[in-house]
Amino acid sequence: MSDSLKQLKEKIYDEGTIGQLLDELGCTDVRINSGRTGDDLVTARLPGSSNPRGAQIYLSENLHTELVGEGISGDIYSLVGFILYNCISFDDVRSNLFQIKTYICNALGYEHTGNDFTKEKQKTDWNWWLRDIQKKRPKEYEITENIVLSQDILREFVPYGWEGWYQEGIDVLTQRDFGIGYHIPTDRVSIPIHNSRGELIGVKGRYVGSNKEIKENKKYSYIYSCSKSIEIFNMHRALPYIKKQKKVYVFEGAKSVMTMWAWGIKNAVSIEGDRLSPVQSKLLKELGIDIDLVFSWDKGKDEDFVNNQLRQIKGRRVFYLYDNTDRFKDKMSPVDRGREVFEDLETNDKHIYSI
Known part of the structure; x- marks a missing residue:
């Protein structure tokens, strides 16, 4: 030690x-x-x-x-x-x-x-x-940074979207906006990861091959690794829309963010996991006191879990979406049943977090 x-x-x-x-x-x-x-x-x-x-x-x-x-x-x-x-x-x-x-x-x-x-x-x-x-009093966190990668590495990926996501409602233009490609050596759909300044810091891969064991145990992995806990996915694209709407939706995964983008809702980001890190909390608070934070966890998180994560954020207007009527099955994202169901969730089951 x-x-x-x-x-x-x-x-x-x-x-x-x-x-x-x-x-x-x-x-x-x-x-x-x-x-x-x-x-x-x-x-x-x-x-x-x-x-x-x-x-x-x-x-x-x-x-x-x-x-x-x-x-x-x-x-x-x-x-x-x-x-x-x-x-x-x-x-x-x-x-x-x-x-x-x-x-x-x-x-x-x-x-x-x-x-x-x-x-x-x-x-x-x-x-x-x-x-x-x-x-x-506000407290400060140390923040290290991920290494910035050369844009040249994106030449390793075939620059086309994935039909599977297209069938799930993520259109070609959205996939192009997010730089979705394909990595032939690993049979993975590639998702470029950027920091808040828009610099390339990693590439995440979604396995689409035929190996059942990989599908079940390692569906997502990094082709070019980075520390996800000190970044917020899509912040560089979403920031102007967040400032305009005075609101940011915070999801677990990149796919949910891309689905929202395809719907025309562009003020959404992801923490790339279900646990909010202290650095991510700091980055969200830095958006300003006039920005509403709306957390949208996948189905299956109980309210104790939600409260334990949100207690890191103080001095901001914080909300969370919580499915009380079984709209979703376990592990489903709040966007997985379409825009109408998501809007119903936000209208009827958006709760304000209070310490």
């Missing part, structure tokens, strides 16, 4: 901020359980759980953590990774460490430069009466 990650755990332990972090994560029933030396621990109920001791964090500099019933044994990074990014293995946590560390520092108001954290022990908090005010 890097020095900065170790120092961050030590800082949490030294300053006794584990309770504050659990509160920020939406955990409840936080308790300190004292026992024999070395056995003191903090227990808490995980969001959406019925077990009041589902999270158990041992009070030592390592902050060893057990998530009872989830089969997860690790440290505080495992806890944050599980709640925010559905991390269930060490590799999952490792691949999300930047986002996990960023979230913790933001949640606890820790300032740091590079990998350095202050080593000071906890002091008397003479400004305790300011804490509620300080928690309402």
